[in-house]
Each structure stands twice: as C-alpha cells, then as structure tokens.
Amino acid sequence: MHSGAGKKRRRRYGGLPNTEGYPRRVSPGGIFRGEVGNREWHILRLRALRRWQQVTPGMGDLIKAARNGEWGPLLRAAALTPGKHWAENSRCSGQDPELFTPLSDGPREDPDEVRHFQGITLNRPLNFCASCPLAVAARCLVESLRLDDEYGIRAGLLASERSALRGAWKRRIDAEAVSAVLRGVPTVLNEAEREEVISRFASDPILNATRVAWGLGIPRKYLWQLVREHNQSSQSTPSAAA
Numbered sequence: 001m002h003s004g005a006g007k008k009r010r011r012r013y014g015g016l017p018n019t020e021g022y023p024r025r026v027s028p029g030g031i032f033r034g035e036v037g038n039r040e041w042h043i044l045r046l047r048a049l050r051r052w053q054q055v056t057p058g059m060g061d062l063i064k065a066a067r068n069g070e071w072g073p074l075l076r077a078a079a080l081t082p083g084k085h086w087a088e089n090s091r092c093s094g095q096d097p098e099l100f101t102p103l104s105d106g107p108r109e110d111p112d113e114v115r116h117f118q119g120i121t122l123n124r125p126l127n128f129c130a131s132c133p134l135a136v137a138a139r140c141l142v143e144s145l146r147l148d149d150e151y152g153i154r155a156g157l158l159a160s161e162r163s164a165l166r167g168a169w170k171r172r173i174d175a176e177a178v179s180a181v182l183r184g185v186p187t188v189l190n191e192a193e194r195e196e197v198i199s200r201f202a203s204d205p206i207l208n209a210t211r212v213a214w215g216l217g218i219p220r221k222y223l224w225q226l227v228r229e230h231n232q233s234s235q236s237t238p239s240a241a242a
C-alpha cells in the first residue's frame with residue numbers, strides 16, 4: 001500500500017516516485033541516485049549504460065572512428081563479408097523484422113528518450129546485434145548507410161543514433177576508396193564517391209575500363225553509359241548557367 005507522502009511524491013514527479021528516501025544506489029557510470037530527479041536519473045543511467053552497451057566487440061571502435069570521419073576501418077571490416085548474401089550469416093536472420101523497428105524511434109528522435117521509453121524491450125534486438133560477427137555487423141551498418149535506411153536498429157544503433165552518421169556518410173569522399181575502385185578493387189561507395197570515380201575515369205584515358213567496372217561492380221557497358229551521361233551533364237551545365 002502506498003503512503004500519503006508517496007502519493008505526493010508521485011504527483012510531483014509525473015507519476016513516478018521521487019528518489020528521496022530510496023537507498024543510495026550508483027549506476028555503472030558512477031551517478032548516484034538521489035542526486036537528481038528520477039527521470040533524469042534514468043536518462044543519465046542510460047547514457048552511462050550506452051558506454052557499456054553490448055555491441056559486437058570491436059564495433060564500438062569502428063563506429064567511433066567513422067563518427068570522427070575515418071571510414072576506412074569500418075569499410076575494411078565490411079569488405080570481409082563480401083557478396084549479396086552477407087545477411088545469411090547475421091544473427092537476426094529469420095527473426096521478425098518488427099523486433100528491430102522499435103516504435104517511437106526515428107531519425108529525428110532523441111535517442112535517450114527512445115531508450116528511456118522503450119526500456120527493456122530493446123534488449124532482445126540489441127543482444128542479437130551484440131552477438132553478430134564483427135564483419136557482418138560492419139557490413140550491416142555500411143549497407144544501411146549506403147541504402148540510407150532511416151528506420152530500424154542496425155549494428156546495435158537505433159535509427160535516432162544513426163542520423164548524424166547518415167549525414168556524414170552522404171557528404172564524405174574517401175580518396176582511398178575512390179582510388180581502390182579505379183584500381184579495380186571492389187569497394188562500397190556512397191553516391192558522391194561514385195560520381196568522383198566516374199568523373200576521374202571520364203577525364204583520364206589511361207584508366208582501364210574493365211578494372212573500373214569491376215571495382216564499381218557494374219558491367220563495362222553500363223560504365224560507358226554513365227560516362228556518356230556524365231559528359232552530357234558537364235557539357236550542359238555551363239550553357240544552363242549562361
């Protein structure tokens with residue numbers, strides 16, 4: 001049975017009991033319950049837990065590097081799971097996709113709020129991601145960025161947590177990746193990098209068409225079509241401006 005004081009506390013804090021009178025407890029991040037309100041305590045605790053968050057070992061470093069603009073480590077890890085059927089080796093293979101699409105999560109949401117409201121329902125999908133092989137999780141994240149997946153959990157990241165990464169992915173031109181494709185090494189590219197490859201190939205007659213087509217993963221015929229389109233658009237741009 002609840003006491004009158006307890007009811008007052010619950011009213012004051014939007015239906016949740018205040019932390020006053022609770023045993024002093026400490027979160028993994030070293031935050032003491034009792035120093036802040038209950039809701040703030042949960043949000044701070046979630047932030048602290050995120051540092052501990054179970055992601056595939058090594059994946060945290062790849063994500064951190066990508067957030068700092070170093071995409072090479074993530075792309076190299078993703079390249080270790082080549083081919084179209086990479087998802088067959090994923091831990092979520094055969095699982096209900098809805099499990100990985102939490103309600104209320106989206107590109108414009110606050111990840112802390114989403115985690116607060118979803119609570120333990122996120123444990124199951126995140127545990128699947130945490131046990132996914134590193135190369136598969138890396139490929140999963142790269143594919144989600146390449147396809148610009150706005151919703152759903154990928155590689156242990158909520159949709160709301162991938163927003164900034166998606167924006168950075170669209171803007172980046174990785175010189176190493178462009179150069180690899182021009183040498184005929186199959187590499188996952190974003191749209192800006194793909195255009196850079198076509199532009200470099202169109203202006204450099206020394207580059208080998210078979211190699212570039214192989215690096216892009218497209219037939220030679222289609223490569224030449226892209227070059228023609230590129231040349232037409234670059235010829236039409238000055239006249240449009242004039």
Ligand code: SF4
Nearest residue numbers: 090092129132140155
């Ligand atoms: S990392 Fe990607 S492929 Fe692996 S379980 Fe999570 S969502 Fe599935």
